[in-house]
Amino acid sequence: MDQTVTGMASGSKTSGFPPATDIDTGVIPIRPSGRGMLQVAVDETRRSAALNAPIKARAEALGFYYGSFQALKNLTMEIREKQVTALIGPSGCGKSTFLRCFNRMHDLTPGSRYEGRIMLLPEDMNLVAPEVDPIEVRMRIGMVFQKPNPFPKSIYENVAYGLRIRGVRSQLRIQEETEKALRGAALWDEVKDRLSHSALSLSGGQQQRLCIARALATSPEMLLFDEPTSALDPIATARIEELIAALREQVTVLIVTHNMQQAARVSDYTAFMYLGELIEFDETSRIFTNPGRKATEDYITGRYG
Amino acid sequence: MSTEGLGHHISSRYNEDLERLRSSVLEMGGLVERQLTQAIGGITEPDARVIVQVAQEELRVNQLERSIDEDCSRILATRGPTASDLRLIITILKTITDLERIGDEGQKIAAIAARLAMRERPNSRYRELRNLGELVIEMLHDTLDAFARLDTELALAVVRRDRTVDEEYEAIHRQSITFMMEDPRSIRRALDVMWVVRSLERIGDHAKNVCEYLIYLVHGKDVRHTKIEEIEKELHAFKG
Numbered sequence: 001m002d003q004t005v006t007g008m009a010s011g012s013k014t015s016g017f018p019p020a021t022d023i024d025t026g027v028i029p030i031r032p033s034g035r036g037m038l039q040v041a042v043d044e045t046r047r048s049a050a051l052n053a054p055i056k057a058r059a060e061a062l063g064f065y066y067g068s069f070q071a072l073k074n075l076t077m078e079i080r081e082k083q084v085t086a087l088i089g090p091s092g093c094g095k096s097t098f099l100r101c102f103n104r105m106h107d108l109t110p111g112s113r114y115e116g117r118i119m120l121l122p123e124d125m126n127l128v129a130p131e132v133d134p135i136e137v138r139m140r141i142g143m144v145f146q147k148p149n150p151f152p153k154s155i156y157e158n159v160a161y162g163l164r165i166r167g168v169r170s171q172l173r174i175q176e177e178t179e180k181a182l183r184g185a186a187l188w189d190e191v192k193d194r195l196s197h198s199a200l201s202l203s204g205g206q207q208q209r210l211c212i213a214r215a216l217a218t219s220p221e222m223l224l225f226d227e228p229t230s231a232l233d234p235i236a237t238a239r240i241e242e243l244i245a246a247l248r249e250q251v252t253v254l255i256v257t258h259n260m261q262q263a264a265r266v267s268d269y270t271a272f273m274y275l276g277e278l279i280e281f282d283e284t285s286r287i288f289t290n291p292g293r294k295a296t297e298d299y300i301t302g303r304y305g
Numbered sequence: 306m307s308t309e310g311l312g313h314h315i316s317s318r319y320n321e322d323l324e325r326l327r328s329s330v331l332e333m334g335g336l337v338e339r340q341l342t343q344a345i346g347g348i349t350e351p352d353a354r355v356i357v358q359v360a361q362e363e364l365r366v367n368q369l370e371r372s373i374d375e376d377c378s379r380i381l382a383t384r385g386p387t388a389s390d391l392r393l394i395i396t397i398l399k400t401i402t403d404l405e406r407i408g409d410e411g412q413k414i415a416a417i418a419a420r421l422a423m424r425e426r427p428n429s430r431y432r433e434l435r436n437l438g439e440l441v442i443e444m445l446h447d448t449l450d451a452f453a454r455l456d457t458e459l460a461l462a463v464v465r466r467d468r469t470v471d472e473e474y475e476a477i478h479r480q481s482i483t484f485m486m487e488d489p490r491s492i493r494r495a496l497d498v499m500w501v502v503r504s505l506e507r508i509g510d511h512a513k514n515v516c517e518y519l520i521y522l523v524h525g526k527d528v529r530h531t532k533i534e535e536i537e538k539e540l541h542a543f544k545g
Binding site: 288 | 313314315316319385386387388389390391392524525
């Protein structure tokens, strides 16, 4: 690894300011806000909303093992309510593993093991505790995958299914909730006249929005997105991004993306992970203009460390 | 100039693009510095050709400004730069505007120098202009040096020196008024002197601006419209 330190900062060895990046302290630098007038301009309204948001979930010294391989190491971070938090990092850094912990997707992986906790607030429920029912977790925390995976059923059934599983019996109620979810996923106008058609007849982008509607139907508190647009064209991608921006009015969003610009566009907070560790976690506006650590800088600017 | 500290992009063409951009800015800065040196030289050593020389450099400066602008937009559009790369592009876009204006001020000074050359010279031989001119040239020189080496200490020193320029400006201003009151025949010359001093003062401001952008580039801190004491305090707090 090239240790010639830092981006712009290193040029001035005599400089009085500390280098903009700092890789040696063991602490994840979540910088205090409002350090006087010397600040990079950001969208202040959005920012203060983000800073004042209560905490929705908190990973506490979370570790995860696939057999003897430790995929997540001592991860501690807070997810704020009704904000979008993006997880970025190179392949194999553990971001998807981390995301999947939130709705217990690893339960079926033989030999897997959790350490530490993920607390869901306000009731302080440990999502990864064995005694907590994964089905309940998944009702409260929905997930949308990389490739759209609608059920091979009608558009309507894809959304109504979750409601039925949840024990909703009233047809009228199911209809209402289904429409609400489809509207929430910005799909209603496109499919309202063909609800009985197969979900597989939809385009890729529509299928992905259907999957979002399906996740929304059970009124989750959190939505997990695992690279939701990597299989979509730019227009469908823009729609999904718009949707994510709108969704944060109602749910907390955690999103894994390889598209750096997407993370910069849609998220309020960004976590940069590397080799199973959380390297830096900060407001997105800071991460993308003036990250605190060299490793983050190298990754987002497309340099090798 | 070295970009060792910047690390290398996975894309070598991106590296080359950014490197070329930095070189172009320094080339432009060098030309502007030459313009200014010639213009001020024209005041102390009367030479009617100075205006032609300065105007020739101006063409090249304008060309460079346009091509750097174009390169920056292309990089913004195609690379989506982030973090230090983004700050570099923003800094360059702003810097070249200030450099170009320094060039314009240099041209104004050259025009006045040509006029002064045709007139009788005062006993002082425009010593005060030469002193202030040298101070400002030095500021510009250090600014470009700081830019090349990403040296924010030097940049801060330039920001500090701008205050001296402002004081000099005030002093010459008062002196000119005195001359004009003493002898109305000196008004014409005193006014010309004032124009030059005004241009020099503006150049000092532009150099200061570039140094402030540079601090943003290196530290990600926007120090514009911040008192120098505040900047230093910030710096001291970091050191402490």
